[in-house]
Amino acid sequence: MSIIRWSQRMALIAGVLLLVTRAMQAQQPDSAVTANVLPRDVAREVVALFNVTRGLRATDQVEIPAARTVTGDVSVLNGPITIAGHVTGRVLAINADVLLRRGARVDGDILVVGGEVEGADSASVGGEIRVYHPPLRYTQVGDQLIAQVDGGSDDQWWRRFERRGRRNFNRLDIANAGVFNRVEGLPVRIGPVLYRDQGWGHLRFGASAILRTASSFSGSQPDVGHDVQGEIRIGREYGATLGARLFDVVDGVEQWQLSNLETGLASFIFHRDYRDYYGRHGGQLRASLRATDNADLTLSYGDERWSSRTAHDPFTIFRNDLPWRVNPRVDDGRFHVANLTLRVDTRNDAFNPWAGWYLLADYERGTGGIDALAPTSVRVRVTPSGPTRYQRGFVDLRRYNRLGPTAALNLRFVLGGWLSGDALPLERRLSIDGPGTIPGFDFRVNGGTDVGTCAQGASLPGRPAQCDRISLAQLEYRSDIRISVSDGDALTRRNRFRADGAWVFFADAGRGWLVNGPGSPLNYGRTELPPLSSYRTDLGGGLDFDQIGIYLAKALSEPAEPLNVFLRVRHRF
């Protein structure tokens, strides 16, 4: 009941805001006035056509009676031109109207500048009719016209159109604040956003309350977060960004495996949540250097309190009656986290890359105090609660290679984990598990000694990622495919269905291991790598139709694993 009342209130507020916004916009005078200027292309085109006309060319009014046929083009300057007869070519009218009598026939195009066409409905025109209302400004040298064109003014309609994305605004934002997940349901961000374009860059400020559909409306303990952000951006293509943020949000433990979109869709549609989540409450400062949209270096520092969150029971489209996987406990405490992150992207296309590099490298230094250690599998770590200090690194390197017009060979390497200091808190541990890494293995189901999550012995609730380090290699061969279904015979053949995409073959290998778990069979020295024979491997293939792909994957290193079918939105990597 309270939800209904709340939604009614929100609808009312949204309606009022909509009206107020529109009213404010209506009161703002639009200083830009569309210029009544002939496009330069058109001016040049009509002048060129006029100058080369070989049929009938006139600089005064012209009438073509019904019985007359003009062979070739007709060009008239300062007309008008009246046509009742037949023109076998094109009709060009400059600063003149064209009047077509009933039964008039023009085999070619009619191009009018600075005039109008009348009677087109009752005449026969073989080509297209183009009409430009602004007159042509010209000079005449002999029998030749020369167009007077200028550079155009700044008040053209498309310039206003282009400024739309950058113009200043103050608005109320209602948007999702993260992925749909089993802890929050859908997190919804509601709050004002202020944006000011300063020419040299921009200022942006936003303050939002975060409502969670799975927990914010419970009567006993409403769960509402917040996210307040300010940002100064200097420069457009190159430059720097300074930002500050205060937040109380729910974040994913490992966000590198699947995109937010895939994670949210899998949760909302199939009741399968491939991430674990924890609460982050605190503040952060950051500074970025940016070189185009393809490279940036960001330094950030945060003072945050991390806490465990429990799963709720948000609605899903399928399998809604099944229980969710437990959201594992994490280490509760306060942390000071500094990150240095480099991103370089030379791919020719971010969504459909055929060539180039993508690098994401992150170094993190964390200090703080753990108030409550989360349970882990035996011999995963030997760390008492209290002060802690760690360093962690993560590198995601991808190379895209075009083998030919229709084929590509893509590679990806991911390395990450503990570098030095105390053992990593659970929030910073990693895994190689699930459709984003080695899809031939089921997500979070392996028992015993598991090189995917570094669990051993009895399973922990939710089977959290516990590895100190991980490595992953992915290889993918893609080749274009066109699927077409048609019917009819050779003359009447008609496409019923057509889809362009790619078929994909892939192979993956990877695993996780421990470096701070002496006595564990999953533990290796700090300068050691596990033997390749211990890696999880799989092979697979599928069809990728740009937006969505369907794949099959089979585990090689553990042949007893069943064949897996899975979907990916856009490319695997």
Next chain:
Amino acid sequence: MRLGGAIALLLLLGGPRVLMAQRRPTLEIVPPLSTTIGATVTASNLFADAGIRDLVRSGFPASIHYKLELWRTGGLFDDLEGRSEWDIIVQYDPTAQRYRVVRRQSGQHDDLGSFATLATAQTVIERPWLSTLAPERGGVRYYYTLAMDIEALSVSDLDQLERWLRGAKSGTAASAVGSGLRTLMLRMLGGEKRHYSARSSVFTAER
């Protein structure tokens, strides 16, 4: 994601594809014969998709983004030798009752004019376009790839809300729910954007 759900999702997303397949935009690239000129690019049936066409007719600006790439065949891998991008923006001006068209490339704008009907505007947009992206080396094998994205730009939530309040959407409640679900999924997967691509034949440019 399991097989049953996967098929359901594919069907949901595949529905619009099947409809579009009957008459969809086509792209053609004619490679140049020499290194002095670029390829000629022609797009046709640009507004074959009823959704985009209706949005443009309703006054929502549409952006058609072209990305032409020139690839040089190499030893093991092919090399991207150059890239050329341009946009065409179409918007219906209800006060003048005309469709305005502008081409934008490398910060330069060319106003292609305004037209009484979308069909006429489409004719102008679909004229062959001679690109300046020309091969650098003679006697080397090349090919072009072309990607085109058509997007109705102003379909924000606010706009949709306004259209809904105006009663612009017709149809039954069931069709509205179906349309809404499909729109939701499409927007989650890439918005009101339609993507098309084409590739030229492999050619050898003469000096």
